[in-house]
Amino acid sequence: MNRELYVNNYCIVRDHRIYVNGKLCFESPVSNGLREFAKAAYRNLAPNYNKFFKMDEISKLGFIASEYLLNYISIDEYKNDEISIILSNSHSTLVTDTNHQNTISDPESFFPSPSVFVYTLPNIMIGEISIRNGIKGENAFFIVEKFNPEIIVNHINNLFLTNKSRAFIGGWVNHTETDYEAFLYFVTDKKALPHNRQVINNLYNNL
Amino acid sequence: MEEIIEKLKVQIIEQLNLEDMEPEDIDADEPLFGEGLGLDSIDALELIVLLEKEYGIKIQNPKDGQKIFYSVKTMAEFISANQK
Numbered sequence: 001m002n003r004e005l006y007v008n009n010y011c012i013v014r015d016h017r018i019y020v021n022g023k024l025c026f027e028s029p030v031s032n033g034l035r036e037f038a039k040a041a042y043r044n045l046a047p048n049y050n051k052f053f054k055m056d057e058i059s060k061l062g063f064i065a066s067e068y069l070l071n072y073i074s075i076d077e078y079k080n081d082e083i084s085i086i087l088s089n090s091h092s093t094l095v096t097d098t099n100h101q102n103t104i105s106d107p108e109s110f111f112p113s114p115s116v117f118v119y120t121l122p123n124i125m126i127g128e129i130s131i132r133n134g135i136k137g138e139n140a141f142f143i144v145e146k147f148n149p150e151i152i153v154n155h156i157n158n159l160f161l162t163n164k165s166r167a168f169i170g171g172w173v174n175h176t177e178t179d180y181e182a183f184l185y186f187v188t189d190k191k192a193l194p195h196n197r198q199v200i201n202n203l204y205n206n207l
Numbered sequence: 208m209e210e211i212i213e214k215l216k217v218q219i220i221e222q223l224n225l226e227d228m229e230p231e232d233i234d235a236d237e238p239l240f241g242e243g244l245g246l247d248s249i250d251a252l253e254l255i256v257l258l259e260k261e262y263g264i265k266i267q268n269p270k271d272g273q274k275i276f277y278s279v280k281t282m283a284e285f286i287s288a289n290q291k
Binding site (some may be wrong): 039050053054111112113114115118 | 223224225226244245249250252253256259278
């Protein structure tokens with residue numbers, strides 16, 4: 001039995017463009033922020049999943065990246081609990097946290113929005129991707145200062161070597177007031193690019 | 208009553224991010240939850256906030272929620288009966 005993991009597919013969302021396996025798959029004519037870009041990218045795929053519109057912006061970003069990533073592969077051969085999602089970023093859900101704070105900062109107008117509040121944790125994004133794809137494996141979201149492939153690679157490898165999962169979505173989904181970026185990759189034991197720190201770093205920095 | 212119903216439709220679409228939906232797409236008698244608009248539990252909380260924020264109405268007994276939020280029409284009737 002092969003005990004090595006390989007990167008089978010990857011998706012990068014950056015500068016209003018979406019790349020899958022290095023190939024440009026979508027480019028938005030709209031360049032005024034994540035909200036409009038995510039909507040345009042969603043409509044391009046037209047997945048007919050209205051819950052998308054209720055998500056906060058970073059969840060939309062992660063959702064869009066996962067839709068484009070998984071659009072090119074089938075995960076049906078894996079059981080629901082054999083797929084895990086391990087993600088990371090540097091800003092957690094800061095933009096959503098700020099939106100929530102704005103709804104509770106004025107004592108005269110104290111109306112916290114439940115639909116904003118529920119997204120004030122980055123692992124909710126993992127939940128959205130999991131619900132969409134019926135994924136029930138392990139999940140973790142790491143907050144780090146900057147993109148750090150070692151944490152993701154090590155965690156995924158550990159889950160694989162301890163037989164917790166057979167397939168993985170790993171990566172980085174970050175959103176600030178001025179920028180956004182997603183890098184998701186799909187890992188299995190099917191031979192492709194070796195799953196190690198250097199390869200992940202190269203893929204991330206490739207575009 | 209019609210005025211409240213039309214205003215409510217616009218507010219619900221905006222508050223619940225019901226993209227691609229226009230006020231005329233919502234049947235005032237249609238159930239908001241389940242088979243109708245298909246709203247979920249977070250949407251229910253948003254509707255409670257909407258009533259308080261836009262109409263100054265607090266629901267005193269949570270058990271009344273099921274009747275109040277059955278449809279846009281029942282919400283409008285509740286607002287009409289309780290707005291100061």
